[in-house]
Amino acid sequence: MMGLPFAREVVPYLWFAALVFGLPGLVFIYFRHRRVGLGLLAVMVLFGAYMLFFFRDPPRIPPDDPSLVLAGADGKIMGVTRVQDDTHLKTEAVRISIFLSLLDVHINRAPIPGKVTSLGYHPGKRYFTFQEKSSDYNQHSSILIENDRLACLVKQIVGPVARRVVYWLEIDQQLQAGDRIGLMKFGSRLDIFLPAADVTVLVQPGDRVSAGITPVARINPVE
Secondary structure, three states, X not given: OOXXXXXXHHHHHHHHHHHHHHHHHHHHHHOOOHHHHHHHXXXXXXXXXXXXXXXXXXXXXXXXXXXXXXXOOOEEEEEEEEEXXXXXXXXXXXXXXXXXXXXXXXXXXXXXXXXXXXEEEEOOEOOOOOOOOHHHHEOEEEEXXXXXXXXXXXXXXXXXXXXXXXXXXXXXXXXXXXXXXXXXXXXXXEEEEEEHHXXXXXXXXXXXXXXXXXXXXXXXXXX
C-alpha cells in the first residue's frame, strides 16, 4: 500500500476493462469497424479512469494529539447516537456513523493508536446504509482497537451497492492513529463505537470528515 496512489484492489477491475472493452475494441478496429472499436476503447478508458479514481489512496498526515479520535472514513456524518454495546465494549457507547458516497475515498484508517484485539466478519442483510438497523443487521466487519486510554470498535458496513469490505489487519497488530486498516467497495457506511463516558464528541450530523485527519471525538481527561 505504501507509496501507491491507489489501492492494489483496483488491478482486477483494470484487467476487466482491458479484456471486456479494450480487446474487443482492438478486434473491431482490425476488422475495419472503426467506430465500434473506438467506442469500446473509450468505454475502457472511462471505466478504468473511474476505478483509479474510486480506489485512490491519498497520503494523510494525522494531527499530533493523542487525545483525539480521528474519522475512520471519508464522508458525511449521518448520525451520532447512544447505544448499548454488550459484545465488544460492554458498556453504553456513542456510535458515530459515516456515510461514504461513490465519490469519496474508500480507504479506511485507524481512529486511535493501539493494538488490534478482535477481528470478525459477520454475514447479514443488505439494507440501505442510511437505515439505523443496517449497523446491526447488514454484512459487516468488526475491528476492535485498544490502548491504555480507550477502546474503539470500528464496523465496515456493506450496503445494497457495495460488494464487500476488506481489512488488512491481524490480531495483536500495533497501529498508529491514521494507519490504513481496510477498504470498502462502492458506497458504504463506517461506524465508530466509543465508550460514552470516556469521550466528548466533536462532530454532528451533516459534517464532512476525512479519514485519518478529522477529529470526531476527544478522550476525556482522567479526573
